[in-house]
Amino acid sequence: AQSVTQLGSHVSVSEGALVLLRCNYSSSVPPYLFWYVQYPNQGLQLLLKYTTGATLVKGINGFEAEFKKSETSFHLTKPSAHMSDAAEYFCAVSVRAGNMLTFGGGTRLMVKP
């Protein structure tokens, strides 16, 4: 069975600072990895995904993530935080295309002016 651990349930950064949200996974087979963002009382929006190929993936809103197999990690970064980035971020893994997602517990990102 696969699992996802997101270190830090709350992360606070200043506007313009680097955003780093951590995600580690466990999977017995090569994983498909995803980051989703959730704004209050809304569903989840896909930020980016890793399936195969290039390990550095770019997503929407200036976010990117790097798949590191040796570290079983898929950390999310953004060079410069905006106030509008304040939301809950979820890392997820699946073991087959189109299969169920297993989510981490989420990280709430707060952006200070």
Place this chain on the structure above:
Amino acid sequence: DTGVSQDPRHKITKRGQNVTFRCDPISEHNRLYWYRQTLGQGPEFLTYFQNEAQLEKSRLLSDRFSAERPKGSFSTLEIQRTEQGDSAMYLCASSLGPGQGHEQYFGPGTRLTVT
């Protein structure tokens, strides 16, 4: 192009009542998923359909829960004899069939409150 829609957005019910939620996926998507999200947690998988066939169910899906996708389009999730522990956000997602795409697109969710 419309996204995934869910109805109702909010439902308040008394313990012991039955409730039914509806999900309309993106029209060309073959797969439809149900997840449950409690406050402060990540979504947890409940079940999914490939067209009208229910392919997998989580152990979270007790006997009081039933899901259908009768014509391979919209889906319903019914909870019988609701309990306070059923209070959560119920999320629906859809995706293309296997080999056609990996990402799931989520609806806005139905927030259930059991009093």
